[in-house]
Amino acid sequence: MKALFVGLGYIGLPTATIVAKKGIEVIGVDTNADLVAQINSENFQTSEYQLQDMLAEVVRNKKLIAKTTPEEADVFFIVVPTPINQENKPDISIVKEAIESIIPFLKSGDLIIIESTVSQSTTNSMANLIFNKRPDLNDSVFISYCPERVLPGNIIYELENNDRVVGGINKESASRAKEFYRKFVKGSIHETDSRTAELCKLTENAYRDVQIAFANELSIIANKSNVDIWELIDLANKHPRINILNPGCGVGGHCIAVDPWFLISDFPEHTQLILTARERNLDKTKWCLNQIKYEIELFRSKHDRYPIIACMGIAYKENSDDTRESPAKLIANELTLNSQCEVLTCEPNLTQDDILELSNLDDVSKKADLILWLVAHDEFVDFNQSAEIKEIDFCGLRLKSK
Ligand SMILES: NC(=O)c1ccc[n+]([C@@H]2O[C@H](COP(=O)([O-])OP(=O)(O)OC[C@H]3O[C@@H](n4cnc5c(N)ncnc54)[C@H](O)[C@@H]3O)[C@@H](O)[C@H]2O)c1
CATH class of the missing domain: 3.40.50.720 (NAD(P)-binding Rossmann-like Domain)
Known part of the structure; x- marks a missing residue:
């Protein structure tokens, strides 16, 4: 055979x-x-x-x-x-x-x-x-x-x-x-x-997208109400029938960020929830960028210069080298191209990237003023930085470090 x-x-x-x-x-x-x-x-x-x-x-x-x-x-x-x-x-x-x-x-x-x-x-x-x-x-x-x-x-x-x-x-x-x-x-x-099998695959990924959209929306609500999102989810998940997923800086990868569009395209009148989830996940990336821009301005008004920013992780998920549809890469790229800051991009699972120049953890610890945790890679867990360096944890890395 x-x-x-x-x-x-x-x-x-x-x-x-x-x-x-x-x-x-x-x-x-x-x-x-x-x-x-x-x-x-x-x-x-x-x-x-x-x-x-x-x-x-x-x-x-x-x-x-x-x-x-x-x-x-x-x-x-x-x-x-x-x-x-x-x-x-x-x-x-x-x-x-x-x-x-x-x-x-x-x-x-x-x-x-x-x-x-x-x-x-x-x-x-x-x-x-x-x-x-x-x-x-x-x-x-x-x-x-x-x-x-x-x-x-x-x-x-x-x-x-x-x-x-x-x-x-x-x-x-x-x-x-x-x-x-x-x-x-x-x-x-x-x-x-074959039609059921085709729909089964699209169902699985649309389901995941909707669940992640809930977590991403919740992370914005928690931010607005000054509540730690990771503690909130941990406590809510103590309920025997609740299992909220981790929020992040969007949704990436070749499947979850793409496949729901197949359903939206084929059933435009019956996919309002799936479409909203897709849009919420895309919006989360923009929201993260706005948070970062706010921190940049805060730093600038305090120090009279732009901060050196470290974008930690550009893969679409932890411990992966796959950057397809990655919101973390989108953020790193946007800051590199359109902010006035020096941007260090650190992705330990890649030796090089097609568009971004990569820095190592050593560069980050020596130079960065603002650290953005975009992907919770294992390599980042033990990273120690001085207390005065500001960090924003979009991916729950610090939860992993505990
Ligand atoms: N990556 C995942 O995690 C994943 C999971 C489940 C399903 N899928 C689905 O599986 C399919 C393949 O995904 P992938 O991630 O392996 O894609 P990929 O882009 O990694 O690989 C596809 C390969 O096909 C080759 N190719 C393109 N046109 C060709 C042709 N006409 N003849 C021969 N080779 C050709 C490309 O050169 C490439 O090497 C997609 O439909 C994807 O949605 C992917």
Whole structure:
């Protein structure tokens, strides 16, 4: 059996690696030729726990080979990006391109699994695309949608241990997909139809977005009423049926900050709550920037100069190097570009960033006048600064330090 993965990013590469580790022959396809070369030469660098060694092993054993174009296989995974455009509308053109790229190689009996997050009914429309171009395959290839719900930083563990939902365009497609996932998933695998599976993924991320919006809104209420938000949440969570999440400086990442727009776009008249949550989370970043600007002015009126600011963390979540849609990076970038201050950006999980120059913890402790805790990375927990240095904790770092 041969499995072919189209898209070797955050999700496709670890999944391909685990499948190869189970002894299945894997071809990984990515249009990024540099990435393909790095994988094949065992030079791929990642901070994703366990991935680097596991990948090097399967590449060395020739169980996983990366290529820039597809070829024949028995199981095809589509794991390409599904961004939103400027108007917050989902763009599934890359999924379509990826499907078109495999159509010439499909044969009767093949299984196609879409893992990219998509709008409802995309799997059915991709099935129509395949059957229109290859009527010979009608009813003889199996097509399923199986969303991914892993936590970056713990992907290898979660890929094997999380429950999975597999939704087929028909029952046989769902059961073939389940049979394949069984080869590497220890969690339960739940069969359904593709439209339910598509909606399930969007539901999970919209739910998280709404919950975080509540915490973010609450953090503003607490600030206005001079109450410590972290103590407030801790006390409220002592109630047996309450579990308020941590607020932050917004919501980032490739999923929670993006996927609710798929629902808003498809059901504009029925997503007021989801839309408001999305807007509240975006507003929280602006609110943090206003807080920072207020502190800058306060410092300036007291010292007759602008403070040196340290932006601590630019990843979208703690202990990650992923800066996609990161509100912390947005804040650091905005201050760097548009404030009069010298800005030190510190991200211990990255050696470099595409737009921001990075400083280390030593620079921060020597130079900073105002410290902004944007992401609660473990590396920051023991950071000691003199008592007169002002800090603003947007992420609950000091709670972690206690
Ligand atoms: N990152 C996450 O935590 C996460 C979690 C769950 C679901 N998802 C979903 O999984 C999908 C993939 O996300 P990701 O984070 O792995 O994306 P990514 O951007 O990290 O990787 C996608 C890869 O696909 C490649 N690619 C683009 N077009 C291609 C094509 N036509 N043929 C071959 N390769 C192509 C890109 O070069 C890139 O390497 C998205 O739909 C995303 O929403 C992501």
